[in-house]
Amino acid sequence: MNELAKELAGRYGARGWHDIRKDLASVEVDAIRIRDVMAYLRDEAGYGHLSFMTAIDNIERGAFTLSYALRDHDARRGLIVHADVDRAEPTVDSIHLLWGQAWTYQREMREWFGIDFPGSPRVDEEFVLEGWEGPPMMRRDFDSLAYSDATYAERPGRVTHDPASHMREKLYPEAAQ
Amino acid sequence: MSEKKTIPAPLANEGLPPEERGLFCDAAPREYEPARGAWERFLNWARSESLWLLGFGTGCGAIELRPLMTSRFDMYRYGIQPRPTPRQSSVFVIGGYASVKTLKRIVRSYEQMMGPKFVLALGSCTINGGMYWDSYNTIKRIDQYIPVDVYIAGCMPRPEALLAGFQELKRIIKSGGGEGQNEYARNFDWYKANQKKVIKDWNMPDYNW
Amino acid sequence: MVNPLYLFACSLAAAFLLPLVDKLGRKASLGLAYATVAAWGAAALSYLWALFPGGSPTESFGTAGFAAPLAIMLRVGPEEAAGLLAVSAVGLLSAGAMHRSLAKAPIGGAIALLMALMGMSGIILTRDLFNLFVFMEISSIATYGLIAYDDRRAALRAGFKYMMAGGIASALYLIGVIYAYRFGGQLNIDLAARSPGLYGAAGTVAAFFLLAALLIELKPFPANGWAIDVYQTVDPGLSAILSGASATALLLALWKIMPILGDAQLSVVAGSGLATFAASNLVGARQSNARRMLGYSSVAQVGLVAAVAALTRLLSLGDDRFAYMVAGGLLLNHLLAKTGLFLLSRALGEPGSQAGAQRRRERALSPIGTAIAGVLAVGLVGLPPFPGFWAKWSLIRALAGARQWWLIVVILGASLVEAFYVLRWFGRIADMRGEDGYAGPEAGIAGPALCAAALAGFGIASGLALGVGDPLLWAPFAALAALLLVDRAPGWLKSLLSIAAVAAFGRLAFDRLDGLRLFFAVMLLGGGAMYSFAAMYKRGPRRGLHPLLSAATLALGAILVADSPLGFFFAWETMTLASYLLVLRGKKGERAALGYVVFGLGGAFLLMVGLAAIPGAWSFRPTGGADGWPILLIIGGLLVKLGALGVHVWLPGAYAESDDDVSGFLSSSLSKAGVFVMIVALAAFGGVVPFQALTLRALGWIGLATALFGALYAIYQEDVKKTLAWSSMGQIGYVILALAINDQAGWTTALYLALNHFLYKSMLFLAIAGVIKRVGTRNMYEMGGLIKTMPFSFLSVLMAIIALSGVPPLSGFGGKWLLYSSLLQKGWYLEAAVAFFASAVAFLYLFRLIHTIFLGQPKPSQSTVREAPLALTIPQGFLMAVLLAASAFPRLMLDPVMGVVGDVFDPILRFEGSTLVSPLGYWDGTLSMIVTIVVFALCFFWMLANLHNPQPVKQFNIVYAAERPFKPWTTHYAWSFYAPYEKALGFLTRRRGERFWEAFGTGVDSVGGAIRRVYTGNGQTYALHVVLYVVALYLLTGAL
């Protein structure tokens, strides 16, 4: 493991190696080097399988954190590669040439977070939403409630209860009082 | 003499590209006069005793329809049976929350059913959004988009509640209240405007025959 | 008669004068040369005039006025006169073809030509053995001169090989002459033949050397590589001389010395000739170079003529008249056809050296050129009305009389191979038409045209000489010629003319049509007239269609009226020819037509042998006491024509690739000719079939297998015409099955099925022709929803498929009822079950047909198509009315049928009022029709009465699992419609028939390939071949 960590650090400036479990680790790289790192991991380090990739909106530090989960089935170990990308200008190299299925994930992230992957097939097409006109809805600065209120008609008279206090009132009215 | 006037003008079908407009019927829906008196009451009785529900699970609530068919609840004894095609169904059970994407299919399927047709909305989500009250992609009340005859509250409502809902629906039909189809046709513009407000990529005719 | 010596003198003088006259200009010198050749021809004509109309006897001319032993005798008899005419005619034609090169090259070329022709004439005329040698040498040397003057490397090389082989032959001949003189004391052939000295062992040797030399000159297999190269490389005009004139002369020389040959030597001639015929044809089948192919064909034909001449004497097939008729006929056929083809091959462009490049380097011929090539090619393969056809018929007849079955097999087998490659070549030429823009006929087309005309003329003459004088039998050709003359006229005019021709034929033939023939005349002639009418559906003159269609129709009529075996076979082959050309007319008909004609000829050959082998005159009346087995050949031949399983491989292609209306004609009318002859043959000879029960049962199973597999194949087709083609095959299978039942019920069924098949298959083909015209594709999955735009065609197809599938109340059910009733009555239970399965399978393809074309999702691009043209819908409407009438009143159709069949069999089925009663059950077509109509009407009114606020919707208003369809062509379920069926039963339909015949073809081809290896192209090897051939001949002669 640590050899790989050193290797990644030496070659690509990877940092923050963290053993989550005995067979699972995570590491951080710069987003600009993501394709090189992935190619190295796939071809040299034995991580032949891209399990999934996703993004996290770390709005506090102004970045989307992309997470690539890789798996080495022969050695039975996994590696999650994190890469921060600037939230203001989220553009990352596509890795669909390394793993064919990556284009689906990239299309998903394009629609949900607005992260662009230039060259990825059909990346600008609709993924799960049809005719979506609002901002990317998985961004944390997207206000779902406001959007919902503005878009969907509401039935008047709807009341919201705190479940705990509501149930207590319903079930044990004497205790509540 | 006024027969012609009752036929509304053809729909514009602006959502369709021009080359596709010829592939879809552009007639607008019409109201259909019920029969009169005892005959209509008899027909309504038959309609209520032969409820064929569309086998289209639009949301998680559809899971509650399955037990209805099995031996424990046995909906067949009330004359209710599932039907795989909207053409032959008379009851549409909206199975809980409806996302915008599903709403489009709901509208299409509802319009493809032959009248008289009835809608039974199941679960809190169809009433006021339920737990999806703040979702960016889930409508909050189904009756903005299609006419609803009976609501069944709950999250989820149990099969017994559904059966009660069906009994209520039967009562409504027998009393001559199941005129959702005519209501839809009467307020077609309003319904259509509501639908188009949330369904942005309207790539179907305004009325799906 | 003119003394031929003057002619020789004339030629020699002209040859000497030519260089002088040449000073006056090439025109003058060539004019002199041509005039000399023409003088020979004129003399030959005068001889013929004197011999035949004049009635003067054969005359001999001695040199210097002396008689035989002292002088060289020149004899002028019929064969000599004809030979001279042939040589001079070919010479003139070839000279005309070579005119340009003769005009450019030194005058020696013209001299050589003159000398070569004179030598050949001398070979024909002389009766002196040594003189024969001299003339052979003269013609050989002159020929070398001609080859060499064509200043091309390949030609020179070939000429050298030619010279070598010629040298060996000359040497052998000279030895033979020496022996003959030594032992016979005579050089005059006539005297030598009477000389006792030539009949000892030594005489045999003399005769052997003479024979060997002549045989080598005749280019026998395998010692003929040298000649083939010459044919291929030299100027086509010279090839024509070699193939036509030289071969004629040498064959006459062989004929001349035949009196001095013994039986063993005659056997050798016959064997060598047949071997040459067979082997050269096999090799020829591998050639793609037209001239080389023609060379092989030449060699083969000459071998056949030599063999026939020898066989005539050897087996006493007939007198000299017979030899003139058959051998002469074959020779004439070969001479004219080959001369014409060689001359024509010039118009096709220079032969490529590489076989593969050949195709692209050939030029397209003009329509007239193509027609002439067609006449010549068709004449070459022995189709009527050309001399080869008549000669072959007489030959096979005589051989069958002599019970020489193996010879028949060899001759007909090799003929079939020859037909295959000659017609393949012609098909390729015909297929190239229209690719280049061509203007008028090619230069130099006159020669081939003359040959073609002569071929036709001689063919007609021989036909008349053989007693085929019935004008109705010749009517197809008359119609063909007449309509070809007006081929530029608009289509409607020609359609009307065709219909008028058919009507006139029907009127003239009417008295000779008894019940059965009248019944078939309705389908054959009526069908032909109907398709002639339908042919108007495409605009424009549709050149060539009407003449051929009309000829085919009249040939079908001629089959009905023929009253002799030859007359019938003549009509039959005429039909084959016309339908072959019709198929070839189709857009991609080349391959299909070839398969069609090869199988058609194969079937016809079986038929011919069967007819020839039946003793006594051909009469369609039952005869007893005859040999039974020829009837099997006839049935076999007819099964090929009917497309029975196993020999059906020609069928789908021919029906699918011909023009859309022609397909209908082939399927609904033409196929009934086979049914007719089958009925006639079974009626006449059904009593004498060997193992009657077993044979008929086997025939029944063949029919059944045809029906089942036709249907099974049909369901997997994407091409609508292929579907219909396979369907036709299946339907004919039922007819065969019903015929095999061989009693009143069975035959009633067969005739009823045949008539019904005519009705509904016509409707289908006509409707589909309209659809294809409007839609522009044959793939069903590219159509769809046409009911909206072509409702009439839909109705027609609907009625047709209801009738075809046998669903009551339309008349098709009558066919099913009759079939099962008669099968069960006969006790053929298993057959009935399989037939039921087959007819259920028919549902599959029928539904697919109507659904994928007319129902389902329309294509937007086809939303504006119009209904089919009137020329198609009018016949369909007529047929619909007939179908409805026949359905409501089955007696309309069944009474005539049962009347016809009643002559042959005891009744099993009978009518009681409108009820048809069989021993097993009953069927009342009228009542069931009424019940169906009433019930249907009631249901219909109930539907109308109950219809609430119907909203007509469009094609995309379908429930699509809550989605919407996006593309009509992906929403239309059409491609691979019966995939599950293929999964379950596809193993049954893996095209075993096609694979078998492909393997068979490959086998024949590789035999040809193996034989071809002897032709190395090396001169030494060829010389060795010649020597070895002579040795082998010697050994064989000794052994015999």
Add this chain to the structure above:
Amino acid sequence: MEPTIIGRIGYAFVSLFVITNYGLLLIGSMARISAKVQGRVGQPVWQPYIDIVKSSAKRNSIGHGAMFYLGPVFRLAGGVGTYMFIPAVFGSVLFRNFSDSGDLLLVMYFIFFGQLGMALGAGEGGHPYSAIGVSRGLAQMTAFEVPFALSVIAVAAQYGTLDINAIVAAQQGGFAHWTLATNPLAVIAAIVAFLGMSGHNPFSVVIAPQEIPIGPPTEYQSNLLGMLQTNRAIFNGAKLVLYMNLYFGGATNIVAMVIKTFLIYFVNVFVGQAFPRLRTDQSIRFFLGAPTLVGIASVIIAVI
């Protein structure tokens, strides 16, 4: 006494009325029995009536074209016509129908009339599932017709006739004379074919409700559907009567007919409740396997 033509038409209507009601009740009761097998109460026996009334009383309908409307007409006419060509009760003038139009062969082929028309009507609907359903249905039909045809041939060979009346007449005189007793193999083959003909499990892939919604009639609604439902009753009745006549001694009175046809139909339910659905190619292979061999054996038995 031979009735007049008017009388015959009247009788035919009575006969048709009886078979329609019987068929509807039969379907209803079989659904009820199926429910019992599954431990349910099940729908009322008269549910088919209500369904037909409801369908016919739909206030609007859609149509894809002329053939689309004619499809159910063909189907219903096919069912009614098939029944009209079968004598339902042996010796009864009332239930003789128009069986003098033709023999067994006419009936066997008239069965196709409705199927073909329905297939065409469904085809014009333009729905791919309709075509897929028809494709499956026709493919399966060719297969189950083989054992059926063999068994019919066995019957025809055995009794030396194709006349249904004569076949029934030959079976009179007690159970020992029924085809069931004299040629049980023929009956087995025919019953197996009947399973396919009825389209119940395991041969229900034609209508496969979950996969290709209801198959051919996907687009049919309103009164067109009502006609199809009516036909189902009549057509079932006709087929059952045919089977009864061929294999189970026919019926001399209406009670015997009801009992026998009920029992024959019960076989369907019995098998249908016990087996899962087969794919099209599987059922084709099935029918062309053992049932066909049984059919051939039955023919051999009938001949010797």
